[in-house]
Amino acid sequence: MSAATLSPRHGAVSSSVRHDSALKHTTGEAIYLDDQAGPPGMLHAALVTSPVAHGRLKGIDAAAALAMPGVVAMITAADIPGVNDVAPVGKDEPALATDKVEYLGHPVAIVVAATRDRAVHAAEAVRLNIEELPPVLTIEAALANESVVWPVMEMKRGDWAAAIAGAPQRLTGQVKVGGQEHFYLEGQIALAIPGEDGDMRLVASTQHPTEVQHIVSRLLGLPYNAVTTEVRRLGGGFGGKESQASLVAGLAALAARKTAKPVKLRLDRATDMRVTGKRHDFLARYEVGFDDEGRIRGLDILLASRAGWSADHSPPVMTRALCHIDNAYYLPATRARGFCCKTNTQSNTAFRGFGGPQGAAAIEAVVEHIARHLGRDPLAVRQLNYYGDGGRDVTPYGQRVFDNLLPRVTQEMLASSDWTARRAAIDAFNASSPVVKRGLGFMPLKFGVSFNLPTLNQGGALVHIYADGSIRLNHGGTEMGQGLHTKVAQVVADVFKVDLDRIKITATTTAEVPNTSATAASTGSDLNGMAAFAAANTIKERLIGFAAAHFGAALDQVVFQDNQVRAGNHVLDFGELAHLAWFHRISLSATGFYRTPDISWDPQSMTGEPFYYFSYGAAVAEVAIDTLTGEHKVLRADLLQDCGRSLNPAIDLGQIEGAFVQGMGWVTCEELWWDAQGRLRTDGPSTYKIPGSRDVPPIFNVRILENSPNPRPTIYRSKAIGEPPLLLAIAVWSALRDAVASLGDHRVPVSLDAPATPERVLFACEDMKRRAALR
Amino acid sequence: MTDSSRQRVALALAINGRRHRVTIEPSTTLLDLLRDELGLFGTKKGCDMGACGACTVLVDGRRINACLALAVMQEGRDVQTIEGLAEGEALHPLQQAFVEHDALQCGYCTPGQIMSALGLIGEGRATDAAGIAEQMSGNLCRCGAHPNIVAAIAAYAGA
């Protein structure tokens, strides 16, 4: 028996342990994909992309480009040995254009050269012969043409038409919310390394290593076991490195196959923004029937998203939008339809929230419309419509809201934000301030956790203990800053009751944990944490059995504690036990697997219980607007977010703050703008404005809801955190509307689309003044 | 660019206190010199167009975007990068403050944030949290770690 370490164990579950790479991030030693000298002989690729939004591709003239020094090869669709398709969900989404180009930026060919500069210059020298066709560039135009990438979806409950017709009050309206560029600070990048027997190894900045594997296999005509994907960390993903990363990796693999050399493809910022998809902008048109107090009786709503040129993730994004069209509200009779509009623009994709934010934003606008129409406080109308008891607890898709925390989070938020007093103070301020107006906004949140498609809700892990007691952890999730690796390592450390630094965190790879889902839908720690828990417990049970037999103790007398193991009267270091177990030929390696129980989804009827649980929250935001210029500022934000029993409060707080700021960008300053030719004009940080440090509210109170363990048996009763808090930023949009509404004494509905740029706020003010004067 | 313009030129400068002599193409940016020629990968390329701050380094104590600066213009200058801060195992106190305040998520902006903050403190303008937030707005953080970044800088600067 060696000297015991009596200090409390470092890195326990529910403690605020640092991000696993915190130190390396501050010293610059954390290695991202572009921070490595590539393998010997590595070449660089650059893309040839369509200069027009729509056209027939007649020819590619690469003579000049191929003659340039250092240029090795050009790859077009004709060179693809397998199937030219990178669709994650549907099919027929070519990696390289064949006979038509469908957006400005559509990849047509890849040029490979000795250096990146030479590849880029040669790519510019490739001449494309394209016969231009008229493009469809807006949701409205696509709707008018019934141009969609997917069959129209319909979620229905009850006799919505009769409910609306029979309601004492009725309104119709329209609202638009904008898209969003991911702007991960590390751009898209992949390195493809050919191996023996036609094998291909991909090192990629991807949230979905398995999908990279599948798509590269498809493009190259290989079985999955010939392709391996590896990723240590991403410099941000936010959904932008799911399917879009598979495209980039797929193109790198095609170039590597053709040249038989390692090839790196890194998109520069403008190319990245022109080529890859973004958050979908949405248009919502609605008719709503309600009673004289504002209680909704029936809703008929149409959601139309800009899918872009192909389906990509548009169908599941629309599904999630429709599943969040209720947000916090009971909608007794509903028809909600979803149109994924086909446009000649980038193929839009996953982005933190995955349609949830757009769905919730739409219903928030509807509820506020009702409130202002009735001259009632939007907060009161919100609360009136909350999910509750007495049958008011079933979503339009048929799932019961079994774990409703809305009344609690609302009450706590109103108290902690001092709502009543501030409401009065703001009204008083506005009464005496003719130009600058203040607004107070509220956002209640209910977000469904799990992938809508039950199949995807599975996770895997692989844990080894070496004979010295050091532990190696691998799981299917990817680390993109959200602290997933830290959380999963905390779980394993807790099973063995050892210090966190005993556990080596390793790169995610399809070679160690196969058939994984994307690190997405906020499910990273739910799925992989549980899988790692299972793997670690398998080994632990073996160790318990071994120690009991070896030391002649009962099974329940073998206890792991503070880096040690006690077996009856024997106490030994965890490392000593590992060594002993190895010596006696006990297997110290195990896989773990988890599938979320009790979930179901029928995509035809759009009903089921798709979410294992809901995450709740509430936010209050206060803004000031200048009614003569539209300029505005968020003065204060208060957030309360349910994390269940947080696995790591420090990491969760960072997620809440970061998601809120990102959401604030989405609803205020981030505007994507295409010109009449379909060229994205906001293709860099100088034209596309993401929030910076000066945009963070000067008073920013962020809290995790206390004492609310997940009623479901999730990993240590925690809840997912990646996406839900992004929706809290809708409070800012709500506050801006409130400020505008003050110009009409809060009795005239506000029309203010998102992003609420100064321009839109100004127009909304002008519009409000005009309409208020007419009353 | 044609190949005849790729005449290489000699350059002498100090990086993190060490003198370097290199021959480079005149069009090489300071960022590419650091990363591609010298293997100093701590300084990141976020946009390569001078608008994100990920590539911030100090030149003679002033913060600049290394992606916008030509390397040849740094002749005789003193360049400081993230790699030059820690002394062996001992972190620079500002690095320590970033760790302690969880002032990072994906980490891609972190080296630029730290170098920019050092520049700001050198300018004598890190006087309060609001001022720091204003003066650090050239360093984008898409993960939204700003509150902790500002707190870390304020703690180190004693603001």
Ligand code: FES
């Ligand atoms: S990389 Fe230099 S400012 Fe963005």
Ligand code: FES
């Ligand atoms: S930590 Fe990810 S960009 Fe700042």
